[in-house]
Amino acid sequence: NKGRYEHYMQKEIHEQPESLTTTMRGRLIQGGSCKATTVLLGGLKDHMKTIRRSRRIVFVGCGTSYNAALAARPILEELSGVPVTMEIASDLLDRQGPIYREDTAVFVSQSGETADTLLALEYALENGALCVGITNTVGSAIARKTHCGVHINAGAEIGVASTKAYTSQIVVMAMLALAVGGDTISNQARREAIVDGLYDLPSKVREVLKLDNEMKDLAKQLIAEQSLLVFGRGYNYATALEGALKVKEVSLMHSEGMLAGEMKHGPLALVDENLPIIVIATHDACFSKQQSVIQQLHARRGRLIVVCSKGDAASVCSGGSCRVIEVPQVEDCLQPVVNIVPLQLLAYHLTVLRGHNVDQPRNLAKSVTTQ
Ligand code: UD1
Ligand code: BG6
Helix, strand or coil: CCCCCHHHHHHHEEEECHHHHHHHHCCCCEEECCEEEEECCCCCCHHHHHHHCCEEEEEEEEEHHHHHHHHHHHHHHHHHHEEEEEEHHHHHHHCCCCCCCCCCEEECCCCCCCCHHHHHHHHHHHHCCCEEEECCCCHHHHHHHHEEEEEEECCCCCCCCCHHHHHHHHHHHHCCCCCCCCHCCHHHHHHHHHHHHHHHHHHHHHHHHHHHHHHHHHHHCCCCCCEEEEECCHHHHHHHHHHHHHHHHHCCCEEEEEEHHHHHHHHHHHHHCCCCCEECCCCCCHHHHHHHHHHHHCCCCCEEEEEECCCCCHHHCCCCCCEEECCCCHHHHHHHHHHHHHHEEEEEEHHCCCCCCCCCCCCCCCCCCCC
């Protein structure tokens, strides 16, 4: 039921404050004399020791689910101290890449039925790794075949382009990072900031959804473009990949997400006054590097759209003209959840304005169950 919305994708974008709340429900437990919040992921509690002791954590997924894992990788590495590597399911299978008994392999899939992810799971099981699922679908093949896991509880997602599942997947993996990381004196302040950030996230997403009209206006300006680049780095490398994926899969406009640190190694050759480029430059440890990227793009007369933290408009756009999209700032590792929302809205409006099918894009399926 689409309710008051015209399309499922639109409904699912706008219901993210609620889906995120459901994802976290019952999993952040406040209590005890020290008032600290503990994370309870019921499906993992008997396996936590094994995950903490593993030599490596390997994320495996396809499409948006892969991007969600990429967004969560930095915080999992930081809090757990365990090396985290990334595998696109088909590529792991093509290479028959090494998976060991000492590995924890985490399979991320909204549907829980994607053929490549499922085959990669079978491969990891044969190789003796602890296999953890992160899925939205209770009873799905991946939920059944993994040793343990977490349901993201985002509610049914109908639009082929994944939106609310993406943000809920990131939140589950941030909670996974808190759970695996455990409590130490040295990371106490950081953990508390992340927990506070999780509690605040639904209201921050509600706030960023108010950009709807602004993103529709931007979509009108971009309606006839051939191509759109998205640059991000650090926590928001994933935002660049996922924003570009949204745009290409539904609006049928060519779009590429790129690591800003790689800009000089090729992509810079594409920059001119015509090609629109979105730069994600919200406030985190990479901010000054992104400011320098923006300056270099200005120097080549790039046509820039900058996503920055509220209040940073003047400092991101000094010395050139650009369109600025200001978003609320949250704890750095949760910022990808906020930052993707304007890009989801842009992809949605571009698609409607260009007259394409939003919920069932050409040639795509919600769940790809064949190789
Ligand atoms: C579970 C209940 C939830 C209840 C809560 C109360 C289910 C599906 N969930 O939630 O209704 O409110 O207890 O304590 O009944 N699993 C996998 N692979 C996956 C995903 C999950 O093996 O990909 C396993 C988990 O290890 C766990 C079970 O499925 O054994 C349920 O997972 P999840 O729903 O995340 O657990 P809880 O949040 O504890
Ligand atoms: C398909 C969908 O390609 O599968 C994408 O169209 C999705 O939206 C991808 O990200 C992976 O799906 P899942 O269900 O494994 O997360």
